[in-house]
Amino acid sequence: xxxxxxPNIAESLYEETLPNGLRVRIVPKxxxxxxxxxxxxxxxxxxxxxxxxxxxxQVPEGIAHYLEHKMFDLPDMDAxxxxxxxxxxxxxxxxxxxTAYHFxxxxxxxxxxxxxxxxxxxxxxxxxxxxxxxxxxxxxxxMYEDSPDSRVYEDLFSILFPHHPARVPxxxxxxSISHIDxxxxxxxxxxxxxxxxxxxCVVGDVEPQEVLDIAQGSTPSEALPAPLRxxxxxxxxxxxxxxxxxxxxxxxxxxxxxxxxxxxxGPASMRRELxxxxxxxxxxxxxxxxxxxxxxxxxxxxxxxxGYESIKDLCLLSIYGDSDDPQAxxxxxxxxxxRISREGFSEEWFRRLLHSxxxxxxxxxxxxSSICYRICAYELDDLSYFTFPQAYTxxxxxxxxxxxxxxxCRERSGLSLVHPKED
Amino acid sequence: xTTNIPIAPGVTLRALQTDKFKTGCFSVNFLRQHNEANASLxxxxxxxLLRGTERYPDMQQISNRLDALYGSTFGTLIRRKGxxxxxxxxxxxxxxxxxxxxxxFSGMLxxxxxILYHPYTEAGIFCEEYVEGEKRxxxxxxxASLNDKRFYAHSRLVEEMxxxxxxxxxxxxxxxxxxxxxxxxxxxxxxxxxxxCPVEIFYGGRLxxxxxxxxxxxxxxxxxxxxxxxxxxxxxxxxxxxxFVSESMDVTQGKLVLGFRTNVLGSDPDFMxxxxxxxVLGGGMTGKLxxxxxxxxxxxxxxxxxYDRYKGLFFISSGIASENQQTATQAILDELDACKRGExxxxxxxxxxxxxxxxxxxxxxxxNRLDDFFIGQGIQKGPDIPEQIELLKTITVDQLAAVARKLxxxxxxxxxxxxx
Numbered sequence: 001x002x003x004x005x006x007p008n009i010a011e012s013l014y015e016e017t018l019p020n021g022l023r024v025r026i027v028p029k030x031x032x033x034x035x036x037x038x039x040x041x042x043x044x045x046x047x048x049x050x051x052x053x054x055x056x057x058q059v060p061e062g063i064a065h066y067l068e069h070k071m072f073d074l075p076d077m078d079a080x081x082x083x084x085x086x087x088x089x090x091x092x093x094x095x096x097x098x099t100a101y102h103f104x105x106x107x108x109x110x111x112x113x114x115x116x117x118x119x120x121x122x123x124x125x126x127x128x129x130x131x132x133x134x135x136x137x138x139x140x141x142x143m144y145e146d147s148p149d150s151r152v153y154e155d156l157f158s159i160l161f162p163h164h165p166a167r168v169p170x171x172x173x174x175x176s177i178s179h180i181d182x183x184x185x186x187x188x189x190x191x192x193x194x195x196x197x198x199x200x201c202v203v204g205d206v207e208p209q210e211v212l213d214i215a216q217g218s219t220p221s222e223a224l225p226a227p228l229r230x231x232x233x234x235x236x237x238x239x240x241x242x243x244x245x246x247x248x249x250x251x252x253x254x255x256x257x258x259x260x261x262x263x264x265x266g267p268a269s270m271r272r273e274l275x276x277x278x279x280x281x282x283x284x285x286x287x288x289x290x291x292x293x294x295x296x297x298x299x300x301x302x303x304x305x306x307g308y309e310s311i312k313d314l315c316l317l318s319i320y321g322d323s324d325d326p327q328a329x330x331x332x333x334x335x336x337x338x339r340i341s342r343e344g345f346s347e348e349w350f351r352r353l354l355h356s357x358x359x360x361x362x363x364x365x366x367x368x369s370s371i372c373y374r375i376c377a378y379e380l381d382d383l384s385y386f387t388f389p390q391a392y393t394x395x396x397x398x399x400x401x402x403x404x405x406x407x408x409c410r411e412r413s414g415l416s417l418v419h420p421k422e423d
Numbered sequence: 424x425t426t427n428i429p430i431a432p433g434v435t436l437r438a439l440q441t442d443k444f445k446t447g448c449f450s451v452n453f454l455r456q457h458n459e460a461n462a463s464l465x466x467x468x469x470x471x472l473l474r475g476t477e478r479y480p481d482m483q484q485i486s487n488r489l490d491a492l493y494g495s496t497f498g499t500l501i502r503r504k505g506x507x508x509x510x511x512x513x514x515x516x517x518x519x520x521x522x523x524x525x526x527x528f529s530g531m532l533x534x535x536x537x538i539l540y541h542p543y544t545e546a547g548i549f550c551e552e553y554v555e556g557e558k559r560x561x562x563x564x565x566x567a568s569l570n571d572k573r574f575y576a577h578s579r580l581v582e583e584m585x586x587x588x589x590x591x592x593x594x595x596x597x598x599x600x601x602x603x604x605x606x607x608x609x610x611x612x613x614x615x616x617x618x619x620c621p622v623e624i625f626y627g628g629r630l631x632x633x634x635x636x637x638x639x640x641x642x643x644x645x646x647x648x649x650x651x652x653x654x655x656x657x658x659x660x661x662x663x664x665x666x667f668v669s670e671s672m673d674v675t676q677g678k679l680v681l682g683f684r685t686n687v688l689g690s691d692p693d694f695m696x697x698x699x700x701x702x703v704l705g706g707g708m709t710g711k712l713x714x715x716x717x718x719x720x721x722x723x724x725x726x727x728x729x730y731d732r733y734k735g736l737f738f739i740s741s742g743i744a745s746e747n748q749q750t751a752t753q754a755i756l757d758e759l760d761a762c763k764r765g766e767x768x769x770x771x772x773x774x775x776x777x778x779x780x781x782x783x784x785x786x787x788x789x790x791n792r793l794d795d796f797f798i799g800q801g802i803q804k805g806p807d808i809p810e811q812i813e814l815l816k817t818i819t820v821d822q823l824a825a826v827a828r829k830l831x832x833x834x835x836x837x838x839x840x841x842x843x
Contacts, residue, residue, distance in 0.1 A: 034788040084709035087777035106784040139724035142675040250566035287486035352490040359493025359517045363446040
């Protein structure tokens with residue numbers, strides 16, 4: 001196994017790709033009782049249109065999430081119950097681009113890992129069990145529909161990316177999941193849950209070779225190539241868009257975002273992520289003049305935050321918060337972006353923000369689940385996460401200013417609002 | 424595990440030395456009785472203190488300082504343990520050895536001293552702008568409890584169930600009381616807090632307990648012995664018949680919360696049995712409620728239990744379709760009754776036991792969980808984590824049944840959806 005030491009962050013990484021294509025990543029952590037294993041499948045809610053064996057298939061929205069629910073059934077047992085017997089705490093989630101299954105435990109690590117790998121690689125669905133799950137997932141969808149935070153975000157995606165599958169909520173809708181049956185789940189499993197389309201990451205006081213042996217012994221030896229995906233256009237509407245709805249909330253919630261140009265996979269995307277993060281801080285972070293001004297004016301509160309994210313080709317800088325006057329906040333953000341584009345910002349502030357960002361990422365390495373998630377997410381972008389300090393060494397303020405000038409403007413914006421009900 | 428060191432009159436440090444983490448942390452907590460008169464003042468004070476100090480007079484200066492300390496986090500804390508309120512601050516910071524120059528921990532202590540003792544003032548008291556701004560945020564936060572329906576339903580149940588008790592007062596107080604606070608009133612409250620409240624500090628990081636004590640000691644060197652503010656938690660009996668409260672709201676999923684009194688506290692012999700019962704019923708995907716009410720009967724989306732060891736209350740909360748209210752309530756109570764009759768299989772017991780023990784073991788690897796645990800031990804001394812694990816290993820079905828019979832239904836609350 002290849003071992004790389006990263007002395008500046010005091011971490012090491014073991015890497016290996018099995019003959020079946022499964023990528024295995026191990027981060028040793030001495031003296032911790034906790035062990036965490038994380039299996040990421042490169043299959044998210046946006047993967048609803050793909051070509052496999054020369055045949056193009058379209059599947060209902062929300063199927064990745066549905067499949068995640070059903071993977072816990074094995075022919076001879078309910079994996080949940082077995083994990084519990086083994087003392088592990090197991091969970092799973094589906095995002096736009098990934099389905100992940102993970103457990104943490106202090107004992108019986110081998111048995112738990114074998115179970116996780118078997119559970120994810122052995123599909124077992126019956127029409128009856130698929131039917132029964134439908135009610136449970138419907139309830140989950142309804143719960144998200146009651147959540148203003150989910151709603152404001154999902155609405156934003158629906159207007160910003162009208163031609164892309166990210167416009168639909170991750171779990172789909174009650175209507176879309178009504179079309180899902182066992183055959184479709186089998187088809188998706190066959191297409192995407194192939195070892196070469198998955199990454200296993202383990203963090204804890206484990207023996208790397210043992211992990212590798214378990215992975216080898218518990219995954220299929222033959223693997224199909226992953227299918228070709230079709231996403232439609234990532235084009236935005238080309239003009240400012242907005243959506244609004246009313247819900248049972250105490251004050252208006254706003255989420256605005258700016259569509260940024262796509263970057264290629266690899267080092268450029270890591271660099272862009274940092275540029276995007278710094279740009280968000282400079283525009284609207286807690287140490288920004290805008291934050292101070294709006295906060296003093298009572299237009300925003302501590303919930304106000306800004307960040308950068310990317311979902312494959314979709315890149316966006318977003319700002320979220322509660323405000324009694326969302327329109328004023330929106331205009332103030334646009335105005336501030338123009339001012340920064342013109343005047344720039346101090347080098348000293350920029351350096352402080354770099355330190356701050358680096359320090360927070362270092363501290364984040366205390367969280368096993370965060371390490372796993374990031375290693376897998378970066379791996380899907382062909383990047384090795386632990387190289388992140390590298391990106392901090394040569395980034396220039398001018399790049400950040402240019403990025404802001406180019407990305408944060410009215411034509412690229414979307415504004416999503418949730419208003420309180422009138423009494 | 425931790426070492427408790429009195430470092431000044433009424434100030435105790437609980438220090439846990441560990442070199443496992445890149446993050447060091449501490450929390451500083453002032454203790455007093457949570458009641459209607461002080462709830463909003465307590466909730467407001469830390470936020471106003473964190474608005475500005477003599478050296479860092481506004482939020483921008485404060486953010487700049489924390490950014491320069493490698494993105495350290497410094498936040499406000501308003502916690503309740505039963506009827507005891509803990510107000511203060513927590514800090515998470517990069518351990519010195521990961522930076523070229525170090526100086527982060529000492530920088531955080533300097534910052535803490537500024538926040539505690541050198542607030543930004545005008546005319547000798549808090550400035551109006553900061554007080555009014557944070558009042559508005561506090562009022563918004565109180566009103567925003569409406570947004571998270573699960574949390575809201577729980578809060579409403581507690582309010583109904585513990586009316587007339589300090590426990591029934593919302594953690595952040597009420598909009599009405601927050602509205603009455605003036606800079607002068609808050610200033611007086613601040614001085615009383617510094618002078619009269621006992622202080623509990625938790626430190627987790629690379630320093631030895633003695634080194635940590637020496638680091639914190641100068642911050643409290645001026646404290647004088649005084650009759651400290653007293654705290655207590657009142658226990659009550661459940662009514663003969665449970666009360667039922669229902670409200671409607673425009674939500675798609677109904678929220679059901681059942682409240683019970685057990686009067687079993689964290690310091691009682693039954694404590695661990697009740698914790699384990701909570702897992703037997705509501706523990707993840709193997710609890711009786713999940714398996715029988717959700718999986719077998721599809722009556723709910725989630726069903727979980729929460730046991731407040733500081734007040735001896737036990738809650739079961741569930742998300743259900745509104746038309747299923749009666750069936751779901753009965754299904755949940757049936758599961759509880761089965762426990763009372765000792766109908767807990769050996770398998771269910773062992774599952775819950777393993778889950779609880781491994782949860783406790785894992786907690787030792789998460790700094791924030793340790794802070795809350797050890798600070799809680801200062802409020803109500805119970806078994807420490809290794810002792811809890813040993814106790815859990817011996818609990819039998821008979822003990823679980825006996826403690827289940829101590830659950831006396833008090834109040835049931837249902838948040839009903841208007842639309843289907």
